[in-house]
Amino acid sequence: RIDTFDCGFRILRPFCIKMGTPIKDVKLPDIPERKNLLLKKHADYIAAYDKNKDDYEYCVTEYLRMSGIYWGLTAMDLMGKLEVMNKQEVLKFVGSCQHSCGGVSACVNHDPHLLHTLSAVQILALYDSMDVIDVEGVVKFTAGLQQADGSFVGDKWGEVDTRFSLCALATLALLGRLDAVDVKKAVHFVISCMNFDGGFGCVPGSESHAGQVYCCVGALAIADSLHLVDADALGWWLCERQLPSGGLNGRPEKLPDVCYSWWVLSSLKIIGRIHWISKEKLTEYILACQDEETGGFSDRPGDWVDPYHTLFGLAGLSLLGDDRIKPINPVYCLPQYLIEKLKCVPNLID
Numbered sequence: 001r002i003d004t005f006d007c008g009f010r011i012l013r014p015f016c017i018k019m020g021t022p023i024k025d026v027k028l029p030d031i032p033e034r035k036n037l038l039l040k041k042h043a044d045y046i047a048a049y050d051k052n053k054d055d056y057e058y059c060v061t062e063y064l065r066m067s068g069i070y071w072g073l074t075a076m077d078l079m080g081k082l083e084v085m086n087k088q089e090v091l092k093f094v095g096s097c098q099h100s101c102g103g104v105s106a107c108v109n110h111d112p113h114l115l116h117t118l119s120a121v122q123i124l125a126l127y128d129s130m131d132v133i134d135v136e137g138v139v140k141f142t143a144g145l146q147q148a149d150g151s152f153v154g155d156k157w158g159e160v161d162t163r164f165s166l167c168a169l170a171t172l173a174l175l176g177r178l179d180a181v182d183v184k185k186a187v188h189f190v191i192s193c194m195n196f197d198g199g200f201g202c203v204p205g206s207e208s209h210a211g212q213v214y215c216c217v218g219a220l221a222i223a224d225s226l227h228l229v230d231a232d233a234l235g236w237w238l239c240e241r242q243l244p245s246g247g248l249n250g251r252p253e254k255l256p257d258v259c260y261s262w263w264v265l266s267s268l269k270i271i272g273r274i275h276w277i278s279k280e281k282l283t284e285y286i287l288a289c290q291d292e293e294t295g296g297f298s299d300r301p302g303d304w305v306d307p308y309h310t311l312f313g314l315a316g317l318s319l320l321g322d323d324r325i326k327p328i329n330p331v332y333c334l335p336q337y338l339i340e341k342l343k344c345v346p347n348l349i350d
Helices: 039-049 056-060 062-078 087-096 114-126 135-143 162-174 183-192 210-222 231-239 260-270 279-288 307-319 336-341
Strands: 002-004 010-012
Touching: 039 062, 039 307, 062 087, 062 114, 062 307, 087 114, 114 135, 114 162, 135 162, 162 183, 162 210, 183 210, 210 231, 210 260, 231 260, 260 279, 260 307, 279 307
Parallel strands: none
Antiparallel strands: 002 010
């Protein structure tokens, strides 16, 4: 806003400027059923998802099957319904996806990748069945992906991304084998991706993004290096992701998405700034993204539901303190009880 005084001078009044970029948002529907958490419907949705193997949606998501199973199982555990799933079928599938190099693929006959290797380890942690795979093979595969600058590639094709820094450190931490990589160099690379706004990108110089922020602060938490983060600057950038609807976006000028209820909120939890956003408004947004007929959560109200957004909707509510859902660890995206059992609880900023 520009004000003009009688003397003719014109000055900017920064405190009247709400935002430096256009706001894109959605309007929440007034549907009474969506104001309550529909836990039974969500559990039924996840339980049925794996049984409909002939569905088009199931077939075309083969390329991320391992991660999809992790999303579904973690969601079920958070709701106290893990026993509903077919444990033996899951374990057989995970074992069939490990390759001779030690890495795990999304599905049989796919290439091994660090993303799906982490998902496999998370699944086996949920079932306390790490003996299903060659653990030393996983450690060797993961360690072999670290580069000279401390970064990690996702697979043999060589893409570098801070996502893979988190995947590598989380995989090894869950296995109790962080000693297999150069953690100091890994931290140095992650910090090199920090931007002037306090956020992080996928590589040095790239745009800050909430998903990358989670990966970077998560990796730093595992490496006990959160003291290198500018928590106030980052916390401010993260809390600016909340829109009038209560939902969170991943970067400026983007629409809200339920998945950022995890990426943003977990990051705020890790750096001790979760109280900087409106918990009530975010809860209202997350609940509005439920499907009261089929169960499950979508990215925005009225869109198609899927296991990915269902997990992160539930995870967000867990971080917000909903005691109908088990507490979740903000670093590993696994139930807190499990992280305590594995004795790999990371230090967070108070």
